[in-house]
Amino acid sequence: MTLFGYRLPGMSSLIIWGLLWEIVGQAGLTFFIPPLSEVVGTLIEVIQTAAFQKALYETAYAFIAGVFFAIVIGIPTGILMGKNRLLDELLLPWVNVFLSAPLTALVPVLMVLFGFGMKAIIITTTLFAIWIIILNSRAGVKQINRSLVEMAHSFGASPVDAFFKIYFWAALPEILGGVRIGIIRAVKGVIIGQLLISIVGFGALFELYSANFLMGHFWAVLIVLFALAFTISEFLAYLERRVSYYAAKR
Amino acid sequence: MDMSQTKTVVVDTVPESAVSTRNISKNYGEVEALRDLSLEFPRGQLISLLGPSGCGKTTLLKIIAGLLEPTSGEVEVNGKTVTGPGPDRAFVFQDFALLPWASVIRNVSFGLEMRGVAKSEREDIAARYIKEVGLGGFENAYPHELSGGMRQRVGLARALSVDAEVLLMDEPFSAVDEQTRRKFQEDLLGLVQNENKTFIFVTHSIEEAVYVSDQIAILLPRPSRVHEIIRPSGFREKGADNIRRDPEYLDIVDQIWASLRTYVE
Ligand SMILES: Nc1ncnc2c1ncn2[C@@H]1O[C@H](COP(=O)(O)OP(=O)(O)O)[C@@H](O)[C@H]1O
Ligand SMILES: [Mg+2]
Numbered sequence: 001m002t003l004f005g006y007r008l009p010g011m012s013s014l015i016i017w018g019l020l021w022e023i024v025g026q027a028g029l030t031f032f033i034p035p036l037s038e039v040v041g042t043l044i045e046v047i048q049t050a051a052f053q054k055a056l057y058e059t060a061y062a063f064i065a066g067v068f069f070a071i072v073i074g075i076p077t078g079i080l081m082g083k084n085r086l087l088d089e090l091l092l093p094w095v096n097v098f099l100s101a102p103l104t105a106l107v108p109v110l111m112v113l114f115g116f117g118m119k120a121i122i123i124t125t126t127l128f129a130i131w132i133i134i135l136n137s138r139a140g141v142k143q144i145n146r147s148l149v150e151m152a153h154s155f156g157a158s159p160v161d162a163f164f165k166i167y168f169w170a171a172l173p174e175i176l177g178g179v180r181i182g183i184i185r186a187v188k189g190v191i192i193g194q195l196l197i198s199i200v201g202f203g204a205l206f207e208l209y210s211a212n213f214l215m216g217h218f219w220a221v222l223i224v225l226f227a228l229a230f231t232i233s234e235f236l237a238y239l240e241r242r243v244s245y246y247a248a249k250r
Numbered sequence: 251m252d253m254s255q256t257k258t259v260v261v262d263t264v265p266e267s268a269v270s271t272r273n274i275s276k277n278y279g280e281v282e283a284l285r286d287l288s289l290e291f292p293r294g295q296l297i298s299l300l301g302p303s304g305c306g307k308t309t310l311l312k313i314i315a316g317l318l319e320p321t322s323g324e325v326e327v328n329g330k331t332v333t334g335p336g337p338d339r340a341f342v343f344q345d346f347a348l349l350p351w352a353s354v355i356r357n358v359s360f361g362l363e364m365r366g367v368a369k370s371e372r373e374d375i376a377a378r379y380i381k382e383v384g385l386g387g388f389e390n391a392y393p394h395e396l397s398g399g400m401r402q403r404v405g406l407a408r409a410l411s412v413d414a415e416v417l418l419m420d421e422p423f424s425a426v427d428e429q430t431r432r433k434f435q436e437d438l439l440g441l442v443q444n445e446n447k448t449f450i451f452v453t454h455s456i457e458e459a460v461y462v463s464d465q466i467a468i469l470l471p472r473p474s475r476v477h478e479i480i481r482p483s484g485f486r487e488k489g490a491d492n493i494r495r496d497p498e499y500l501d502i503v504d505q506i507w508a509s510l511r512t513y514v515e
Contacts, residue, residue: 150317151347154335155361155412169351245394246350
């Protein structure tokens with residue numbers, strides 16, 4: 001964006017929205033929106049509390065574990081679906097159903113199956129992230145240049161070699177795109193899990209703050225969460241750009 | 251035109267076959283791509299498969315490579331029946347088939363990597379062949395930074411570096427520009443002379459086939475079969491510069507065109 005001939009740095013628009021927030025907050029229109037300056041003050045305060053750090057730890061743990069399983073199960077499953085017709089026909093309908101299903105409705109079932117602890121939260125997180133990772137990995141493999149596969153075969157590549165040295169790399173741009181979207185979904189998954197399954201982590205903080213009308217605290221934690229998700233997503237977008245030089249020429 | 255002159259068959263100098271195909275048939279569902287095709291590929295020679303597109307040249311080459319299974323018939327390489335790809339054959343692809351995420355040297359050493367050759371050793375070998383195909387200095391470039399001709403040189407270096415006895419080339423020069431193609435053809439003649447390898451070379455260009463080949467197998471389509479085998483003999487020694495002006499060269503080009511013209515829509 002340029003303004004009066006000056007090139008503005010990315011996300012300058014946030015400044016406008018921040019100003020608007022401050023004005024609405026100062027005007028005291030609703031208890032729901034305290035001024036941004038107050039939220040930022042609360043933020044700095046809250047970050048230092050033991051409750052916040054415990055919540056951050058619990059959330060990060062569930063999130064990282066959930067994303068880890070989504071990636072290590074999702075990528076190979078997607079690649080194998082792209083390679084193997086039979087597996088594809090078998091699994092694709094389910095992947096599509098779960099991708100668009102309201103997964104929140106499944107959470108009570110997960111509670112019955114896996115209890116009210118961390119395990120159920122991790123599985124919820126994985127379920128939110130995994131489908132798009134599978135689908136994207138599959139799409140990445142589907143568009144692979146057949147002659148690369150033949151080339152590997154003609155030079156005696158074993159199936160394992162072909163998997164790690166051809167399919168994985170050929171699909172990497174799509175895989176990274178899938179992981180990026182999957183991670184954004186996992187943030188949703190972990191918070192929903194924490195709210196519905198057992199009140200721990202950030203979910204517990206949201207519950208606590210909103211029940212006590214501590215809107216400053218509520219927004220502060222939300223900002224932290226947004227910033228974390230945004231940072232991870234930007235990092236993955238950066239990785240995607242690193243491989244874009246060959247994404248167009250495979 | 252006296253046909254017997256151009257088809258000189260000197261029986262007692264025909265060497266043992268490096269590759270033989272016996273009664274190969276290949277059907278793709280309803281499509282009969284090859285029917286009962288038998289051909290001998292003498293060791294140390296360059297044999298072209300020439301024919302209009304769709305006549306099964308790629309299919310035959312991939313069957314020899316072990317990438318496709320024939321519906322019936324068999325391929326022998328050095329007397330052994332082919333059941334799949336093997337270290338005795340290397341393939342040069344029409345679309346180069348380079349790994350876009352890997353540098354030139356990694357691409358060239360890919361075949362050796364698949365054979366379990368240690369990294370430092372395979373990179374030494376790869377570097378040597380990169381120089382040999384004229385790409386010295388581009389070891390760390392990526393395929394998208396190279397021109398089409400340079401990319402095919404990478405593909406060629408990769409096939410040479412595994413030191414297979416048989417090189418299978420599927421229209422390797424069709425995707426490069428005319429000048430580069432001529433240079434390639436000259437270089438190929440040098441390779442055939444210097445490397446003790448058998449080359450099976452697919453092309454749809456009559457001039458190219460006559461220029462580079464010791465033997466030309468003319469395939470006709472639907473279903474594909476060997477129409478005739480031409481062995482140019484007179485102009486081989488006249489040097490790269492003179493071949494295109496040689497009367498025998500020009501006669502053979504005309505003769506092949508006469509055979510093929512009725513099959514061109
Ligand atoms: N995978 C395939 N499935 C069905 N038909 C094919 C396939 N590959 C080739 N064919 C058919 O077989 C015939 C020979 O093809 P090909 O070997 O590619 O010919 P060429 O290389 O001489 O142009 C063509 O008619 C083509 O349409
Ligand atoms: Mg072809």
